[in-house]
Amino acid sequence: MSEQKNKKEDRKKQITIIAICILAVILGLLIYCLVTMKNNGEDKKEIAYTELVKEISDGTVEKVEMTVGSTSVKVKLKDVEEEKNAIVPNTQAFIEFIHDKMNDGIFINLEQKQPNILIRISSNLFSFLPTLILLALVVIMFKMQGLGDKGKVYDSETTKSKITFDDVAGLEEEKHEMIEIVDFLKNPKRFYDMGAKIPRGVLLCGQPGTGKTLIAKAIAGQADVPFISMSGSEFIEMFAGLGASRVRKLFEKAKKISPCIIFIDEIDAIGARRTSNSGAETENNQTLNQLLVEMDGFDTEETIIVLAATNRPEMLDKALLRPGRFDRRITIALPDLRGREAILNIHAKEKKFAEDVNLKSIAEDTAGFSGADLANILNESAIIATINEHDAITNKDIEDAVKKVTVGLEKQSRVVPERDKRLTAFHEAGHAIVSSQLETQKDIKEVSIIPRGVAGGYTMYRTNEDKYYISKTEMEEKLVALLGGRAAEKIVLNDISTGASNDIEVATNIAKDMITKYGMSESLGPISINTEQDPYELQLLGEKFGDAIGAEVKILLDTAYQRAQKLITENMDKLNKVADALLKKEVISAEEFQELIK
Ligand code: ADP
Ligand code: ZN
Numbered sequence: 001m002s003e004q005k006n007k008k009e010d011r012k013k014q015i016t017i018i019a020i021c022i023l024a025v026i027l028g029l030l031i032y033c034l035v036t037m038k039n040n041g042e043d044k045k046e047i048a049y050t051e052l053v054k055e056i057s058d059g060t061v062e063k064v065e066m067t068v069g070s071t072s073v074k075v076k077l078k079d080v081e082e083e084k085n086a087i088v089p090n091t092q093a094f095i096e097f098i099h100d101k102m103n104d105g106i107f108i109n110l111e112q113k114q115p116n117i118l119i120r121i122s123s124n125l126f127s128f129l130p131t132l133i134l135l136a137l138v139v140i141m142f143k144m145q146g147l148g149d150k151g152k153v154y155d156s157e158t159t160k161s162k163i164t165f166d167d168v169a170g171l172e173e174e175k176h177e178m179i180e181i182v183d184f185l186k187n188p189k190r191f192y193d194m195g196a197k198i199p200r201g202v203l204l205c206g207q208p209g210t211g212k213t214l215i216a217k218a219i220a221g222q223a224d225v226p227f228i229s230m231s232g233s234e235f236i237e238m239f240a241g242l243g244a245s246r247v248r249k250l251f252e253k254a255k256k257i258s259p260c261i262i263f264i265d266e267i268d269a270i271g272a273r274r275t276s277n278s279g280a281e282t283e284n285n286q287t288l289n290q291l292l293v294e295m296d297g298f299d300t301e302e303t304i305i306v307l308a309a310t311n312r313p314e315m316l317d318k319a320l321l322r323p324g325r326f327d328r329r330i331t332i333a334l335p336d337l338r339g340r341e342a343i344l345n346i347h348a349k350e351k352k353f354a355e356d357v358n359l360k361s362i363a364e365d366t367a368g369f370s371g372a373d374l375a376n377i378l379n380e381s382a383i384i385a386t387i388n389e390h391d392a393i394t395n396k397d398i399e400d401a402v403k404k405v406t407v408g409l410e411k412q413s414r415v416v417p418e419r420d421k422r423l424t425a426f427h428e429a430g431h432a433i434v435s436s437q438l439e440t441q442k443d444i445k446e447v448s449i450i451p452r453g454v455a456g457g458y459t460m461y462r463t464n465e466d467k468y469y470i471s472k473t474e475m476e477e478k479l480v481a482l483l484g485g486r487a488a489e490k491i492v493l494n495d496i497s498t499g500a501s502n503d504i505e506v507a508t509n510i511a512k513d514m515i516t517k518y519g520m521s522e523s524l525g526p527i528s529i530n531t532e533q534d535p536y537e538l539q540l541l542g543e544k545f546g547d548a549i550g551a552e553v554k555i556l557l558d559t560a561y562q563r564a565q566k567l568i569t570e571n572m573d574k575l576n577k578v579a580d581a582l583l584k585k586e587v588i589s590a591e592e593f594q595e596l597i598k
Contacts, residue, residue, distance in 0.1 A: 170339030206332030209372025232269030243287030430488020479560035
């Protein structure tokens with residue numbers, strides 16, 4: 001479909017909406033006039049309040065009706081066919097009407113000898129009609145606007161709170177990577193003239209609340225360009241066929257206001273791997289296909305950067321990740337101790353704190369918290385302080401806020417309980433201590449107990465990029481280092497956990513490769529078996545050979561585990577020191593580690 005046609009259609013739609021609105025307003029007014037006229041009609045006689053009271057006491061009144069909110073009551077007299085309208089002279093008179101909640105009626109309190117007369121409350125539908133129509137109109141108008149205008153434009157000129165990189169704490173490397181995008185948005189011509197190709201799509205990967213949206217907004221703010229955002233789930237919740245047209249509209253709008261940023265949150269909702277062409281998935285495929293078309297269809301003059309956020313990059317359709325689409329990926333991890341302190345500092349800016357508050361120690365107590373969690377904690381603490389009528393936020397207020405947020409977090413199993421933290425600390429210390437005793441493994445870069453992905457912690461090694469070959473000794477020592485975590489758990493806590501499952505998997509694969517790929521087994525000799533390529537290879541070699549491979553793999557792993565346990569027992573004091581330091585600081589740098597085991 002051509003762009004012109006789309007524009008025309010949009011305009012037509014707008015005109016129709018306006019016409020409907022005007023018509024409805026006129027209709028509403030007409031009805032309102034009719035109703036008021038009817039009420040003032042001559043066919044109703046009016047009687048004064050005193051007269052009403054008199055008639056009631058005379059016993060000539062059969063029924064009195066009152067409309068909620070109106071000053072008149074409808075009176076039906078006994079033996080009289082016609083109804084009279086009684087005018088209540090002033091609202092004060094209503095005091096004499098007693099509301100009986102039990103029977104949901106109103107009584108007029110007369111002299112005691114008179115029986116109470118019930119006044120039924122009958123709401124006059126007609127008097128409400130205009131209001132109802134107007135209300136319905138407003139709702140419809142909002143709905144219609146929403147349909148045509150789901151992508152919100154935060155124009156950098158109209159947004160007062162302009163978010164820049166200064167509002168994003170930590171994430172220095174991520175921000176650094178984004179600087180070229182900001183430069184490009186500010187001055188695209190320079191890049192084009194140079195013949196440089198700038199990424200069109202950047203995928204921001206990370207858990208919820210790690211600041212993906214924030215950094216996307218900051219790029220827009222930093223470059224002073226509009227920010228159009230939309231959530232992937234918004235594309236698909238609509239009726240069939242609308243997802244694709246929404247994607248088209250979104251990019252159309254972006255082209256109109258370019259240079260700009262498009263931000264698609266939860267892209268996995270549309271970008272999940274395409275499967276069979278059935279039912280709901282077909283709709284999803286259309287949306288995804290449209291997105292792919294749009295990503296490919298940028299002209300050179302259009303300075304648009306598409307940022308997309310997801311927590312599950314592995315779910316995405318491979319087509320989305322191809323060059324020219326989302327070919328750049330930036331992973332945003334949960335903040336470390338320093339990052340958390342920085343985030344707390346940013347969100348503390350506009351708050352009043354008592355002197356006993358130490359944001360650093362709060363950062364220490366909040367391992368595993370995201371930036372959003374930390375912002376939330378400070379906000380909760382301000383609420384708690386207000387409720388407690390404190391002059392400023394106290395440390396206790398913050399501790400209460402942490403607890404309040406933690407309970408919510410534990411459900412999502414994102415906060416590390418103290419017991420798990422201790423286990424992780426000894427596990428990681430085990431890797432580190434064992435490694436430090438092995439010639440090929442001792443180059444440790446960082447030890448951490450901050451959860452990352454599925455792992456509760458990690459021990460990072462320096463990688464030597466000049467290396468081409470790995471020796472048998474190195475592979476054997478790698479096995480020992482990998483099993484060091486499990487060994488420490490067993491010796492210190494006298495129990496083992498599932499935390500080592502990945503280590504064991506990696507170790508087993510290395511051991512298998514040593515025997516079947518690199519021919520490192522003395523007894524089996526230099527042989528390479530690739531059962532993935534040829535499933536019958538092992539059959540060819542015979543059952544006994546298969547058993548022998550299994551036995552060799554087991555020997556490698558058992559030997560490594562024995563060595564790891566021995567190294568742990570020999571270095572218990574160092575292990576304790578490192579584990580303690582981990583519990584306190586969460587992350588230990590290479591230097592700090594060397595200092596600890598000196
Ligand atoms: P995501 O898009 O990754 O789910 P958001 O960007 O929506 O996360 O983050 C939610 C809120 O958490 C932000 O608006 C901000 O207040 C806070 N936040 C998260 N990360 C940071 C950070 N690095 N610096 C400052 N505030 C942060
Ligand atoms: Zn481990």
